[in-house]
Amino acid sequence: MTVLGIETSCDETAAAVVCGPGERKILSNTIRAQIDEHAEFGGVVPEIAARAHIEILDRIVAEAMKEADCAWEDIDAVAATAGPGLIGGVIVGFMTAKAIAMAAGKPLIGVNHLEGHALTARLTDDLSFPFLLLLVSGGHSQFLLVRGVGDYERLGTTIDDAIGEAFDKTAKLLGLPYPGGPQVEKMAQKGDVQRFKLPRPFLDRPGLDMSFAGLKTALRTQAKKLEPVDEQTVADLCAAFQRAVSDVLSARTKSALQLFRERHPQAEPVIVVAGGVAANQEIRAALTGAAKEAGARFVAPPMRLCTDNAAMIAWAGIERLQLGPVDDMNVSPRPRWPLDPERAGILGAGKKGAKA
Ligand code: KG4
Ligand code: ZN
Numbered sequence: 001m002t003v004l005g006i007e008t009s010c011d012e013t014a015a016a017v018v019c020g021p022g023e024r025k026i027l028s029n030t031i032r033a034q035i036d037e038h039a040e041f042g043g044v045v046p047e048i049a050a051r052a053h054i055e056i057l058d059r060i061v062a063e064a065m066k067e068a069d070c071a072w073e074d075i076d077a078v079a080a081t082a083g084p085g086l087i088g089g090v091i092v093g094f095m096t097a098k099a100i101a102m103a104a105g106k107p108l109i110g111v112n113h114l115e116g117h118a119l120t121a122r123l124t125d126d127l128s129f130p131f132l133l134l135l136v137s138g139g140h141s142q143f144l145l146v147r148g149v150g151d152y153e154r155l156g157t158t159i160d161d162a163i164g165e166a167f168d169k170t171a172k173l174l175g176l177p178y179p180g181g182p183q184v185e186k187m188a189q190k191g192d193v194q195r196f197k198l199p200r201p202f203l204d205r206p207g208l209d210m211s212f213a214g215l216k217t218a219l220r221t222q223a224k225k226l227e228p229v230d231e232q233t234v235a236d237l238c239a240a241f242q243r244a245v246s247d248v249l250s251a252r253t254k255s256a257l258q259l260f261r262e263r264h265p266q267a268e269p270v271i272v273v274a275g276g277v278a279a280n281q282e283i284r285a286a287l288t289g290a291a292k293e294a295g296a297r298f299v300a301p302p303m304r305l306c307t308d309n310a311a312m313i314a315w316a317g318i319e320r321l322q323l324g325p326v327d328d329m330n331v332s333p334r335p336r337w338p339l340d341p342e343r344a345g346i347l348g349a350g351k352k353g354a355k356a
Contacts, residue, residue: 001076001321002027002068004100005314006061008053008093009085009113010139011037011044014310015061017068017075020318024123027068029304029311030060035179042172042180044138050088057096064310072104077326079317082110083334085139090333098329109317110331114339116312118146121272123315124301130267131299132260134253134287137275137307138164138179143208143256144339145263146272149319154340155256156208163245163277166212170241173220174234184238185280191232191239196222198244200251208256215244246286253287257294269296276307 001021007014011034017027034052038044065071080097083090094110101108117135121127132155133144141164142157161169164181171180176187198218201211219241223229229237253271260269271291277283278300291298305311320326 001318002070002074003109003314003317003321004061004065004070004075004078005111005310005312005317006057006078006080006093006097007113007116007308007310007313008057008089009081009083010089010308011049012308013053013056013060014308015057015064016310016314017064017070018123018311018314018318020123020315021322024126024315026123026311027070028064029309030064030067031304031309032056032060039178042178043168044086046086046088049086050092053089053092057092061096061100072106075104075106077101077107077109077317077321078104079109079111079313079320081113081116081313082328082331083112083337085113085335087333087335090335094331094333101329107325107327108329108331109320109326110328111313111316111320112337112339113313114140114144114337115150115152116316117274118144118152118339119149119316119319120274120301120305120312121299122319123311124305125299127270127272127299130260130264131270131272132256133272133274134249134256135275136163136249136273136277136283138162138168140275141210141212143252145260149323152339154338154343155259156210156252158210158212160211160213161216163212163249164275166216166245167277169216170219170238173216174223174229174237176234181277181280184242185282187235187238188242188282191235191237193236193239193243195236196240198222198240200244200247203248203251208252208259210248210252212245215241242280242282246283249283250286250290253290254294257291257296269294270299271296272299272301274301274306278306279303
């Protein structure tokens with residue numbers, strides 16, 4: 001099967017053509033990140049993101065089709081992110097996919113963005129179920145037990161900020177440019193990790209939930225005391241912040257793997273990491289160490305497939321098609337769409353449902 005995937009749920013406009021499931025091949029994977037559009041605001045502005053998607057998506061799709069050397073007849077289905085995400089962008093991508101599917105007479109698959117992340121390791125590493133996923137991005141921080149396509153259990157999540165969001169807010173408060181994660185990492189390399197003591201939020205509590213908002217507040221309090229902060233202080237604060245996040249993730253990963261073993265004693269314990277924060281070398285090293293200590297395999301798909309992309313959406317479409325015919329022409333884009341409906345939302349439960 002050959003599927004066209006479209007992703008527009010945050011600040012990446014992406015289209016890809018992927019073949020599978022037998023011989024898995026990414027025929028094209030086109031991405032344009034909106035950096036300049038949001039830089040002056042220090043974070044993604046939803047309305048600007050949606051407009052930027054509208055302006056470029058048709059060209060991105062055309063480019064992906066051209067690179068894959070595909071005509072519409074060669075495509076078996078169109079898959080697009082239908083949520084969760086910034087709703088303006090999701091509408092742009094999903095409606096574009098709907099129009100293409102209708103015009104070309106192909107089935108449409110409305111993909112859950114988180115399912116795209118969850119199934120990527122099956123595209124890259126041919127992983128079998130079950131496995132554990134740690135998703136750490138700007139919008140999500142969660143441990144998911146992936147038992148099968150559409151069969152997920154959220155074992156733990158952040159009760160406030162996502163980790164990437166905490167990195168971005170920390171950068172902003174220290175006067176570092178957007179996107180903050182890579183900047184904090186760069187500064188941390190020059191920092192003294194011993195100088196500031198920051199808390200390890202939630203580690204005294206059982207379970208796998210996490211909290212990062214307090215960490216950022218503690219950092220702000222330390223910075224305020226020393227204002228105006230010099231460059232070395234910024235570096236030292238970044239080092240302390242990054243170490244605190246790594247420690248929390250490492251401890252929670254070990255507990256998550258223990259839970260995985262209890263649930264699936266016959267299965268090989270595997271932990272997959274996805275999301276932009278997985279680019280952080282210290283965090284990666286901490287997770288690798290935690291997996292090793294727990295006797296588990298650590299899988300990190302290549303960064304281009306770990307961060308937001310459309311190949312993962314096309315692949316999730318292929319996995320969905322394996323379960324039987326799909327035609328989601330009546331599906332509506334949605335801002336919130338938990339993978340595990342059994343788990344009540346912890347954060348921002350409103351009339352549209354929970355944010356996390
Ligand atoms: O997965 P992603 O590209 O997009 C979504 O949020 O869905 O993740 C972006 C997030 C941003 O918050 C960014 O600051 C963070 O990942 N990030 C990093 C690093 N590179 C990106 N955080 C820490 N260290 C990094 N090297
Ligand atoms: Zn994502």
